[in-house]
Every structure is written in C-alpha cells, then in structure tokens.
Amino acid sequence: MSQETVFADWKEREASAEAMIPVIGRLSRERGVETSVFGKIVVNRSVINILKAHRFARQIEGEELSPQDTYPILEIMDKLDLGRAHIDVGKMAVKYKKEGGGASLEEFVKAELADAIRQGEEPAPTDVVLYGFGRIGRLLARLLIEKTGGGQNLRLRAIVVRGQGGDLEKRASLLRRDSVHGSFLGTITVDEEDNTITANGNVIKVIYADAPDTIDYTAYGISNAVVIDNTGKWRDADGLALHLRANGVARVLLTAPGKGVKNIVMGVNNGDVTDEDTILSAASCTTNAITPVLKAVNDQFGVKNGHVETVHAYTNDQNLIDNYHKGDRRGRSAALNMVLTETGAAKAVAKALPEMEGKLTGNAIRVPTPNVSMAILNLNLEKETTKEELNTFLRDTALHSNLQKQIDYSNSPEAVSTDFVGSRAAGVVDGLATIVNGDSCVLYVWYDNEFGYSCQVVRLLQQITGSTLKAFPIEG
Structure with a gap:
C-alpha cells in the first residue's frame, strides 16, 4: 500500500477510537459496564491506548483488530438497558466473524448480551x-x-x-x-x-x-x-x-501469606471461600504468579516435581545501603547487590493447590530493580510435550479459560522487565523463553509483584463482596 493509503487508514482508526471514548465512558458511569479489548481495559483510556489494545489481537488471532470492528458493537450496547457487566468487545467482534451464522451484528450482540440486561435495582455498595x-x-x-x-x-x-x-x-x-x-x-x-x-x-x-x-x-x-x-x-x-x-x-x-487462615489465589482455590470466612489471606505476590500456571500445566500435562527460582525486585524490607537486618544477607545494599534469600512461595503453592504438596523446592534472588519479578519454573512432567504444544496451550489458557485474568502471554523477542509494569495479570508467560525436552520444561513467568498482585487482591475482594462482574461474551 502507498504511504497515503496507510496514513488514511490510520486516521480512520483514530477517528473510530475517538468515537468509542464517550460511549465507553457513558456505559461505565451510567450502567457499570467495564469494557475491554481482548482483556485490555479501555475505560478511561486514550485513543492510543485503545488502538494498542486492538493491535494486541495480532498475538491471538494472527491479524490486527480495528476499532471499526468494535465501535459498531459499542453503539448497539449503548442502546441496550445493560446492567453491571464486563464486556470484551474485541472477543465479541471475533466471535461474530466466526460464529455469526448469517445473523446481523445487532441480532448477534443482543443475543450474546441477553443475560447482561439490567435486572431490577443494583445492590448497595x-x-x-x-x-x-x-x-x-x-x-x-x-x-x-x-x-x-x-x-x-x-x-x-x-x-x-x-x-x-x-x-x-x-x-x-x-x-x-x-x-x-x-x-x-x-x-x-x-x-x-x-x-x-x-x-x-x-x-x-x-x-x-x-x-x-x-x-x-x-x-x-x-x-x-x-x-x-x-x-x-x-x-x-x-x-x-x-x-x-x-x-x-x-x-x-x-x-x-497468612497463618491459620485460608490463603486464596484467585482462579485457583477461590471456590474454597465461604460466607463464614471472616478472615482471609490473598497469599503472596509470587504464590499468585506461579500457582495459576502450575495448575494449568498440572491439569494438562501433570507435574511430577520441580524447582521454582524467583528473580525478585527489591522491596522496602531491604536496606538501601548496608545496615543491620535480622534476615540473612538482606542487610546488604538492595540497590547494589543481587541478594540470595529464601522464599516460602514454592511450599505455599500447596495451600492453594494441594496436589502440589511436597513436589516443589524454591529459592529467590533479590535484584537491583524496584518492581517486576520473574519466576523460573523448572518442571518434570508426567507427559511428554513440545515447546509449540506447551506454548499453544498456555496462550489459549491466557485467552479462553477460567484463568484468563490470572495468566497472560507474551511472545515479544524484545520484552524486558519494565514492559510488564502495570500488568494486571498475576503472571505473564514468556513464550519465546520456554524450554521443553521431552517430559521436562522450563517456564519463565514475569509478574508485576506490586500491581499484578494488587489486582488479584481486588478480585478476591470482589468475590467476597458479591461485586464480581459477569464476563461477556460467554466462552466455552
């Protein structure tokens, strides 16, 4: 295509994204609808953020999604009497292309969102x-x-x-x-x-x-x-x-991590929460990052045993310069050293995923970065697999499973830790780094140990307060 054609297409996409913003805002303010594009929240986002969320679809569908595909869906949503819900217009657009079956877009959207129509008064906050x-x-x-x-x-x-x-x-x-x-x-x-x-x-x-x-x-x-x-x-x-x-x-x-209380990792054992539980723990950031991935891999391939090595950003618990600290090695300057330390995350996995009891060992290295960590999962599996098969499974899990809020997937050859600041997933599998040799594998999982973990805490809060938004389109 000529430069003029490419730029004209860009301007059309910009115009559609600009038109989406007031509709997204109105749906959020007036009806409690949270809009996303393939899991990327677009409420209170800029035109560029919305365009980037659409471009992310290339990783999933092999081709870029355009705001011209999703804006008509928003226009239809705006005419419906929707209640509180999370609606992924990116997935809706792709589902319509694949499963529309000759129905008009309006007919399809109304059918998909039938259960999202407002039902009486919303509960008190x-x-x-x-x-x-x-x-x-x-x-x-x-x-x-x-x-x-x-x-x-x-x-x-x-x-x-x-x-x-x-x-x-x-x-x-x-x-x-x-x-x-x-x-x-x-x-x-x-x-x-x-x-x-x-x-x-x-x-x-x-x-x-x-x-x-x-x-x-x-x-x-x-x-x-x-x-x-x-x-x-x-x-x-x-x-x-x-x-x-x-x-x-x-x-x-x-x-x-809590003692004598339920340690809950959303997406894994949140079904254990009852109305009688007045005290709950959201476990640790590392436990939240690795447990969903371990559950997915264990369910599909079986995990015989393994080792978890955490490369963790330094925290306020450490000293900026050498000074007394009750913990071994943690008294040394966090900004100047890699600090070998212990982590209870590997053992803590069993509190949320009992089938992993006694199967994992773990250690941690604190490194001179202020945020974003990585867990390296070295696992021995019960079934042989390949890198392509394992990565395809994990990518699909990140997009179309009950763990899609916990697990994200990256295939960028240039991704580094700062690229994952602000990630809302508990952990992000780096697919290009995956190593598979028959029945053993090594998985690299990035996680924003501050923000991603905080999102998991809010998800648990939403569950215990009955404020979790029902997600559309319904998959599976």
Whole structure:
C-alpha cells in the first residue's frame, strides 16, 4: 500500500477510537459496564491506548483488530438497558466473524448480551477500609477509585495509618505521584481540617490509629466494611481478629501469606471461600504468579516435581545501603547487590493447590530493580510435550479459560522487565523463553509483584463482596 493509503487508514482508526471514548465512558458511569479489548481495559483510556489494545489481537488471532470492528458493537450496547457487566468487545467482534451464522451484528450482540440486561435495582455498595498505606495500599487505592467509576459496588471509605496527623498532604502526594507506576489518573484534593483525601470524587477519611481494635468506624458512617490489612504486622488469625473487634467491620483481608487462615489465589482455590470466612489471606505476590500456571500445566500435562527460582525486585524490607537486618544477607545494599534469600512461595503453592504438596523446592534472588519479578519454573512432567504444544496451550489458557485474568502471554523477542509494569495479570508467560525436552520444561513467568498482585487482591475482594462482574461474551 502507498504511504497515503496507510496514513488514511490510520486516521480512520483514530477517528473510530475517538468515537468509542464517550460511549465507553457513558456505559461505565451510567450502567457499570467495564469494557475491554481482548482483556485490555479501555475505560478511561486514550485513543492510543485503545488502538494498542486492538493491535494486541495480532498475538491471538494472527491479524490486527480495528476499532471499526468494535465501535459498531459499542453503539448497539449503548442502546441496550445493560446492567453491571464486563464486556470484551474485541472477543465479541471475533466471535461474530466466526460464529455469526448469517445473523446481523445487532441480532448477534443482543443475543450474546441477553443475560447482561439490567435486572431490577443494583445492590448497595460495600464499604472498604485500607489498613496501611504503603506500596500495596496505595495501588489498592488507585484500583478501588478506578472501579468506583465503573459502578462495581466497592467504595473506599477510609485509610488507617499510624501517627498523630499533620502529614495528610505528604500521604496524598504519594498517592498522586509514583516513581514506578506513574501519576494518578485523575485529581486529588486534601482537606486538612476534616482529615480527608478526595480522589476523583471519592471522599476518603484518613484515620490515625495504632491498634485495629481501638477504632469505631461507625462514627465515620462506615458499616459492614471489609478491612484490607496491608501492613503485614498481623499475619495469624488471632492478630487479624483484632480488626473484627472494631465497630463497623465485617471481614478482614490480608495482603500477605497468612497463618491459620485460608490463603486464596484467585482462579485457583477461590471456590474454597465461604460466607463464614471472616478472615482471609490473598497469599503472596509470587504464590499468585506461579500457582495459576502450575495448575494449568498440572491439569494438562501433570507435574511430577520441580524447582521454582524467583528473580525478585527489591522491596522496602531491604536496606538501601548496608545496615543491620535480622534476615540473612538482606542487610546488604538492595540497590547494589543481587541478594540470595529464601522464599516460602514454592511450599505455599500447596495451600492453594494441594496436589502440589511436597513436589516443589524454591529459592529467590533479590535484584537491583524496584518492581517486576520473574519466576523460573523448572518442571518434570508426567507427559511428554513440545515447546509449540506447551506454548499453544498456555496462550489459549491466557485467552479462553477460567484463568484468563490470572495468566497472560507474551511472545515479544524484545520484552524486558519494565514492559510488564502495570500488568494486571498475576503472571505473564514468556513464550519465546520456554524450554521443553521431552517430559521436562522450563517456564519463565514475569509478574508485576506490586500491581499484578494488587489486582488479584481486588478480585478476591470482589468475590467476597458479591461485586464480581459477569464476563461477556460467554466462552466455552
């Protein structure tokens, strides 16, 4: 094609993407519809972000999807009385091409989304409290604020921090700017007198307290709340139960491996959660990254045994320069050294996936990067396979299975760690790095140990509050 033809095509795609933005926003604000293109969220995204989400389809379908394919679907959706739902217009467009069966696009979309039509009044939102406001706490705040606009029935009502006050602007500034994850997408204002941070219209009370059981949340209009403890200070059932003694708290969710409580990895053992579970753990970032991949591989090929080596970004637990640390080697400068350390993630897999009990060993190397880690899974399988077969299975799992929110897939020959900052998947399989030799394989799994893990925590929160969005089109 000539340069003029290529550029004209680009401008047409831009125009369609621009036209999509107000429709996507309206569906989100007014009806609680979360729109995506092959798993890439496009709510509150720019024209370029929307175009890149469509281009991602090349990895799946072999050809690029165009906004001209998906915009007509959005126009039809906009005329329907939809309720809260997650609708992937990219998958809808491809499904129509493959399975339309002579029906018009309007007939097809109406049939596919019949179960997404609004059914009466939506339930009241659930109050959420963040206990702690560190790396994970602030990312959870961003995610919860983002999802409030989508009508997902979660309301971040309060943040609990230590101290006596007077530091509200500094805490708001850390939410507003992040050296790894970039600027907050929206506006933030601070009311020092009322101790509130208002982010994108969400008024969030900042409560200063030194112990969970000393707070009366009902005094702030908060009731039946889920408290997300991201301090890591209390990790057993007795310690976490302190939160339940506070007025206004119904459940507690820990963002670390828990002792004496259920450790839940979404997509794997979240079916074990019951209404009686008032205290739950979301396990660790590494456990969340590797367990879904292990489950998929074990279900398809069987895993006899293996070793997990984690190449992990340094964390706040380490020292910037050499200083005393109670842990072996962790006292040495995180910014200057690779630090060999232990990880309990391999053993912790069995808490979510009992069939892996005793089959895995593990170790970790902390490296001088601030975010994004990699797990290397060296596995002995029960069935022989090939690199092509294993990668095809994992790619299909990432796109069309119950684990599609947990597992993503990359086939870029130039991908490096920073390319996975902001990934919403628990782990991303690097297909080009896969090694297979008969009944043994080595898998390389990238994961944003901050943001990807926070997304898993929110998914668990959505489940226990009954606010998980039903996904369309329905696959399988």
